[in-house]
Amino acid sequence: MFALGNGYIGMRGTHEDMSGEPGSTLEGTYLNGFHETEAIHYPENAYGLARINEFMLNVPNAKCMAVSVDGQRVGLESARIVSYERSLDFRQGVLVRTVEWELDGGKRVRIESRRLVCFGRKHVAAIEYRVTALNFGAALRIEASIDSAVTNMQAGDDPRVGSAITGPALLDDGRETTGRGVIVTQRTRNSGFLLGTGIACAASGVAAITASDCADGRAFEATLAQGETLTVHKYIAYVSSRDVAREEVAPLVRSELDRAVQDGFAALAAEQQAYLADFWAQADVEIEGDDALQQGVRFNQYHLLQSVGRDGKTNIAAKGVTGEGYEGHYFWDTEIYVFPFFLFSKPEIARSLLQYRYAGLPKARERARQMSHTRGALYPWRTIAGEECSAYYPAGTAQYHINADVAYSIRLYLMATGDFDFIAEYGAEIVLETARIWTGIGSYDREGCFCINAVTGPDEYTAVVNNNYYTNAMACMHMAFAASIADRLRSERPEDWKRVAAAIGLDDAEIAAWRAACADMRLPYDEALGIHEQDDSFLSKKPWDFANTPAENYPLLLHYHPLVIYRHQVCKQADVVLALLLLSDEFQIDDKRRDFDFYEKVTTHDSSLSSCIFSIIAAEVGYADKAYQYFLETARLDLDNTHANTQYGVHTAAMAGTWLGVAYGFAGMRLTGGGLRFAPTLPAKWQRYAFRVHVHGGLLEVTVDAGATGYRLLNGEALAFTHHGAPVALSQAEPFKRMESQ
Amino acid sequence: MFALGNGYIGMRGTHEDMSGEPGSTLEGTYLNGFHETEAIHYPENAYGLARINEFMLNVPNAKCMAVSVDGQRVGLESARIVSYERSLDFRQGVLVRTVEWELDGGKRVRIESRRLVCFGRKHVAAIEYRVTALNFGAALRIEASIDSAVTNMQAGDDPRVGSAITGPALLDDGRETTGRGVIVTQRTRNSGFLLGTGIACAASGVAAITASDCADGRAFEATLAQGETLTVHKYIAYVSSRDVAREEVAPLVRSELDRAVQDGFAALAAEQQAYLADFWAQADVEIEGDDALQQGVRFNQYHLLQSVGRDGKTNIAAKGVTGEGYEGHYFWDTEIYVFPFFLFSKPEIARSLLQYRYAGLPKARERARQMSHTRGALYPWRTIAGEECSAYYPAGTAQYHINADVAYSIRLYLMATGDFDFIAEYGAEIVLETARIWTGIGSYDREGCFCINAVTGPDEYTAVVNNNYYTNAMACMHMAFAASIADRLRSERPEDWKRVAAAIGLDDAEIAAWRAACADMRLPYDEALGIHEQDDSFLSKKPWDFANTPAENYPLLLHYHPLVIYRHQVCKQADVVLALLLLSDEFQIDDKRRDFDFYEKVTTHDSSLSSCIFSIIAAEVGYADKAYQYFLETARLDLDNTHANTQYGVHTAAMAGTWLGVAYGFAGMRLTGGGLRFAPTLPAKWQRYAFRVHVHGGLLEVTVDAGATGYRLLNGEALAFTHHGAPVALSQAEPFKRMESQ
Structure with a gap:
């Protein structure tokens, strides 16, 4: 909940001074895009399965502080908490914590910490740490250090959590004491990255302070009179060779620390405030009449800002940089949920998200070849650096709609910004290359319908089906958009057209084939029920027996074999209902209402991507109460931990869905x-x-x-x-x- | 090719005296049913996936012999082969090998070995090993030993081969020298079995022979005059705690060795001959006009006899006891391919195969619960001791037809033997319990058809589909048979009926539901083409582009991602065409011909289970040339290694399919x-x-x-x-x- 981040560094909300204490929750510090790779082993192999997992590493914990009074450690073992408060003001961007401890023997200290991860300085975080002797005078010692012996969470039964590695993943590559702290250099075993973690510390507040090196850090000692306060400022920098050349890693840590020390904590806090003032001026959502919802909406917006990568090389993970759920992978969540929020609130970030996809084109082309497509590019279902990392293809690689989702976001970008320069330079190549997959995977059936078989739509409780409505409809949108982009480029920017068409070997026949496929696309519709069928067979399946499913059996994926789920009429999340939103103009309002009515009954919302979409469509079709109810479920999903897994990280898609619920919904x-x-x-x-x-x-x-x-x-x-x-x-x-x- | 077995012990055809020589092929000795277990790890977990793999272990190689002349080892390093011959007479059951070696320096020896694995003695094998000094007189040493440091093959890219363990799987648990050999006791790490491997050796043929213990065996030394022969008889016994109590393992090894030594090699060879005379009197197939086929047919029959378990606790693995392909697992191959051969040729073995399934009912009930079936039993797709071991469920657990296949074999058993006692005692419980799965998995669609969704039929190039014709038709047969068994039991054996119905809680309503489901079963048929559809969507898929598939891309499963295969109209093997055979009376001959014509065009026969079935139906519909061609492909599949993987073990289903091709086909x-x-x-x-x-x-x-x-x-x-x-x-x-x- 109190995790801090700047789109690059993510620090979980754990305390500076209680790492490893009994009952302490998962420590974690993450760097967006910084990952290890590991071979994926299947108990039964098959051709073309994803081979390499990229996963986010837990990096050294640089926020560690330890306080002793007369040699006695201040912590749960020999002290008790008298009072405690934490707060995070979204206008300040500083996590403030105040604790009063009473040590065995009766001495009382107050610890006040202020922590920030600089929005304006990608590599930098800082802590102001103040310790006051409340009812005594005594020798105080504060150690500020780095804990570099960190590990990742282990994968267990829940497929959504944990990684395959055990033990420390980072190998020591040197450490340097700088006279005011330390710089630790480490490397990853397989992905070949170098990581520098550095701290620079200074103390103030009392006259005589003794500073010395301690294990992986810096110690400060002073004798405090009653009422006196010793303050330590700790500046932190993380740099990896994913950002700069290997030889520049340590120098950049050093220079960022130098600059931070020189500017001082107050300046960093002021920068932070200025950055946020600008953000809220563009993005703030105000709600009068429901303070809890108001809090939820802003909490979510704030976390999105903290989580999103903005350098064109990184993206936004399902859990942002707040936890290890889904191993730090990026999904379609970006394009369909998060992207619109940034597009309308902070468009330069939206643009950098598209640039990330452009950077991933070469890998996506490779993946298309592995999947036997002779042309085009297929984006990975889940990835960090572009490799397909989905180890369960029915709810992974089979979700070909990822291509259309990316194209959709580019189309929305163009509609919102009019920025055709971006299209000419980057977007067209993405849209055209990814459009080719549809004529590769699709085929005409005996009735002359263009069919897309053996894919999985958004709903992961129905896998590897034929003619998923969402996929087919989005593929139509995609191919039509691609054809229109080609037309516009050709007429408005013939040089760009020539360049792009030549680079990817695109000809008119292929574009004509897209138009034909669109015209003949099979879009399953059930006349009797007057609804769009989720896929060719969805309506023939047995309805799930919700009446006899106990509450503890949700989410179904943790309690039923995939085959049991797949053979039933049951949805994890919005699928047709999502198409109603994304392709809004293609439906009459009565269609939307019937579809909503039908799919609402069979949807568990076991995915956090679901409620916000149902809220929006409920609002559109006039179900105000339902719209509000679904919005509630989305807006405070993490604040109230309604999915009981916020400990593994926040749900960034649902957070963005909250904003969609206001703008698109209400x-x-x-x-x-x-x-x-x-x-x-x-x-x-x-x-x-x-x-x-x-x-x-x-x-x-x-x-x-x-x-x-x-x-x-x-x-x-x-x-x-x-x-x-x-x-x-x-x-x-x-x-x-x-x-x-x- | 020269592997020997008796349904329990399996010895690969490797040489006694060349283990570890350069270019030597995979050594392997296997005991049917003797297995290790290991947890299956999935890179992405899901509820209900198979958790434990059972896999056949390579057990100590007890056939090792080593010959030295004047201290010089006879082998490829310091000798060359002058002449070499091996033969296996299916009437004798003895593998005979004669090699003449010329050692560096010019000494020539002849080695003649005769090896048998006793059909009549489950635990016993024997070797007669004769070494003759051809052109010299010299000191000869023969060591007869056990190599207990064996390992299993490693799994690689081919999902059909190898296991997940590395290194030795058997832990030493003691060894005892007996004065004429050694008994080695070992245990498995996880499955908790004890294994005893023993040899007892004696030498004869020359006057002065010195015998002594050597490493894990017995050494014999003698000075031979030119032309003299030293003969060593080596008796081998394997016993595991899967057969007898742990404390009886070593004693049974000892007593079996005692008895073998006492009876002598000649007696064992005579027993072998008598056993085979009886077998061939019942089972022989004679073909005049094609010696190669005649050889193929008998080779296959002989290997089936060698491979099949007959103790009610074991079954016949896909590769028999000849190799590590498919890890020694039993599949539906037994019931649909191998069972009819034994039923009509050696019915007591067929009966024991059914008893194996009866023994597996408790595990099959457990598996049904894991798959959310509140009643009934679901047999594992692949297993040794009854645990579902299929680690890729779309081509494993999804093949629910296994239940109908078992019921089919019981129905055929009853029709062939009239043995209703067996039905009352064992068969009814299997048939009734397994029939219940169909009303559990199936459901009525909006047209009132009974549908079976999300299953995989026999064809593994089409997975997790709705209304697979084979499955639905076989489920019909199964439920109708179950209902008729219930009727007959009730009227003829009311006490048995009461016992069985009470034991499994079966009532009349359930039986009525079976009959209703049969009557309403959806059996997809395409009126336009006049063919049975493999499943609801098969005919809507894109035909595979065979014209542009190079020969080296077969089998497709090693060259295309499952999704690519699944979305195309392409079959690995007989599916509808198999139903034409098994449910022969339900089709007109014109139907069969049209189905054959259609499915032949889209079938790769990448599975060795396919050609024999196509041969049979080709014969039936009057395509004599095709029948013969497909029969050729089946009958010499292993002799000619047409699937290029006989090194991993013979193809027992295709071997039985050869017999089916004669009886059912021609x-x-x-x-x-x-x-x-x-x-x-x-x-x-x-x-x-x-x-x-x-x-x-x-x-x-x-x-x-x-x-x-x-x-x-x-x-x-x-x-x-x-x-x-x-x-x-x-x-x-x-x-x-x-x-x-x-």
Whole structure:
């Protein structure tokens, strides 16, 4: 919950001074993209299975502090806690903790720590650590060190947690004491990375302080009078050879520490505040009428900002940089859940997420060849550096929709920003290469329908099926978008077109084949029920016996063999219902309602990706209570630990889904080929809510209250959209309009 | 090729005296049913996956012999082979080998070995080893020993070969020298078995022989004059605690060795001959006109006899006891391929195979619970001692048809033998318990059809599909048979009925549900093509591009990701075509021909279980040339190593398929509810063929030549059947009839 991060460094919310104490929770420090690799061993092998796992490593814990009073360690073994408080102000970005200890014998100390991971300095974190002698005068010793003997969690029965390695993964490669701390260098066994972890420490507050080296750190001793405070500032830097050349790792640790020491803790805290002020000015969502939800929404936004990689080489893991669930892998969660949040709140980060995918194209091409596709690129279902890491292909590699999801995010990026330069330079190649997979995997059946067989859609309780509606519909969108990109490039930027087409060997016949496949795409629809079928066979399966499934048997995946789940009509998460959102214009509202009604009954929401989507569609089809209920489940999922696994890391997709729930859900925002539109409703419990979106070059603030919706152009030239179907135009001359509620 | 076995001991055909020589092939000695267990580790776990692998261990090599002349070892390092011959006469059951060596320096010795694994003595094997000084007189030393430092093959890329353990699997538990040899006791690490391996040796042939102990064996030394022969007899016994109590292992080794020594090699060879004379009198297939095929057929029959367990605790592994392919696992191969051969050739062995399944019922019940079936039993797809060992469930646990296959074999047993006592005592409980799975897994669709979803049929290139024709049709047969068994028990043996029904909690409603499911079973049929669909979606898939698949890309499973294979119309093996055989009466001949025509085009026969079935149906539908061609592929599969993997063990199912190809194929034999029938044809190349079948209490000889078919009742009271539809009745009064060919 109190994990800190800056999109690169992630520090779990554990205490500086209680590592290894009885009852202490999992320590963890992670660096986005920094990973080890290990061969995947299958008990029964098959051709083309993912061979190499990339997984996030737990890196040295550089926040360790240890306090002694007259030689007596302050900790649970010989002291008790008198008072305790922690807080994290999302405007400050500093984790504040105050503890009062009473030691055996009665001496009382107060420890105040302030910790930050610098948003503005990728490699740097810092701690201000203040110890006050409350009722005594005595010798105080504070050790500030690095614990480099860390290990990763072990995989157990839950497939969502843990890695295959045991014991320390980082091999020592040298350590250097600097006179104010230490720099530890380590290397990974297989992935060949070098990692530098450094600390630089200084103490102040009393006259006579003795400083000396201690094991992997620096110790400060002073004799405190009653009421006096000894303060230690500890600056931390992590650099790996994934960021810079190997020989620059240690120098960069040193220079980042130098700069931090020179600037001082107060300057870092001020930078932090400035960064966040800018962020909230663009991204803040306000909710009046439900403080718990307000907290949940901002908590989630804050964690997204902390978790997302923004250097074009990293992405956002399912658990951000907060825990080892899913081994630090990136999934489609990025494109379908997280990307829109950043696109509309902090577009430069959205762009860097797309650049990450561009960087992954060569690996995706390799993977396509392994999967017997002679052309095109197939993105990995889960990965860090681009390798397909899914060791259970039915809910991994089989999810070919990842290609369409990436293309969808590029399409949305183009619609929101109009940035065709990006398309010409990066996006087109991604979209075109990944579109080719559909004519590779698909085929025409005897009725002349274009079918996509043996794939898995978003719903992982139904695997390796034919004509998954979501996949087929998204493939249509993808191929049509690819064809339109090709047309536009050809006419607007013939040089770029020539370059891209030549680079990937694309010809007109292939583009024509995409258009034909789109036109003939099989999109399963059941006339009798008037609903879209999740796949060719979903409706023929036996409905799951929910009435006789005890609560403790959820999530089903931990209690039933995959075959048992697969042969039933039961969904882990939104599948058709997600298509209703992403391809919103292709459905009538009655279709959406029938689909929602049907799929709601068979969905367990065992995936944290589900409730937010159901909330949005419920809002759209007029189920205000359900929309609110599903939103509640999403918005405080981690704060209330409703999935009982937040200890393995936060759920970044659900966090982004919360923002989607406000903008797409309650405010009915859609950005489609038909333009931008809103259809705001106000949840009964709320008095007012407001959010902001970057779109079409402007920053728009939307404020909804009981009577009306206010639209204000905060910057930008002009903006046009619809409000419940009625056209609205804002401009610098007329930057605000208030529209009556429906 | 020269492996020996007796259904318990299996010795690969490696030489006694060349273990470890350069270029020597895999040494291996196996004991049917003797296995180690090891946890199966999945890179991504799921509920209910098979947890424990049982795998056959390579046990100590007790056939080792080493010869030295004047201290010079006779072997490839310091000698060359002058002449060499090996032979195995299937009437003798003794592997004979003669080698003449010329040592460096010019001395020549002849080594003649005769080796047998006693058919009549489960635990015993023996070697007669004769060394003759051809052109010299000199000191000769022969060491007869046990090599107990053996290991299993390692698993590699081919999923069909090797195990997960590395290094020696057997831990030493003691060794005892007996004055004529040694008894080595070892134990397994996990499965907790004790193994005793013993040898007892004696030498003869020259006057002065010095005997002494040597490392793990016994050494004999003598000075030979030119032309003299030193003979060593080595008796071997293997006993494990899977056969007897732990404390009886070593005593039984000792007493079996005692008895063998006392009886002597000649007596063992005579026993062997008598056993085989009896076997061939019942089982021999004669073919005139194709010596290579004649050899293939008998080779296969002989290997089946060598491979099959017959103690009710063991079964027949995919590779018999000849190699480590498929880790010594038993599959459905037993019931569908091997069982009919023994049923008609040596019915007491067939019965013991069914008893093995009866012994496995408790484990099969456990497995059914793990698979969320509240009632019934689900047999493991692959196993040794009853545990589900399939580590890739789509081509393992998903093959629910295993239950119907077992029931089918019991039904065939009852039809052939009329042995209802066996049904009452064992068979009914198997059939009823396994039938319950179908109403557990199946469900009614919206059209009121009973569907079986998410299973895999025999064809492993199509996995986890809905309404696999074979599975559904066999489930029908199974449930109908179960209901009829229940009826018959109830009326003929009310006490047995009460006992069985009470033991498993079976009531009339459940039996009624079976009958209803049968009546409503979905059996996919395509009206346009007039063929049975392999499953609901098979015909909608893209046909495999055979034209552009190079020969080296077969078997496909080693060159394409499962998803690539699964999404195409391509079969590894007979699936619908197998149903045409097993449920013969349910199809018209035109149906069979159309099905054959269609499925032949899409089948790779990458499985060795395929060609024999295609041969049989080809014969039935009048494709004589194809029948012969497929028969050729089956009959000499191992002799000619056509699948390029005979080194990992023989293909017992294909071997039995050869017999099926003669009886079911060319002779058109069927035993169904409609009775016994023949419809013999004579392959163009043959002058004559003959085979024998135990059926209805008699032993019938069928002889087919160009003009007619002769039916002779060799023993039994009377027998009635049809010949090309015409009734034939044999009796003691009239034991022979000759029927004109069609």
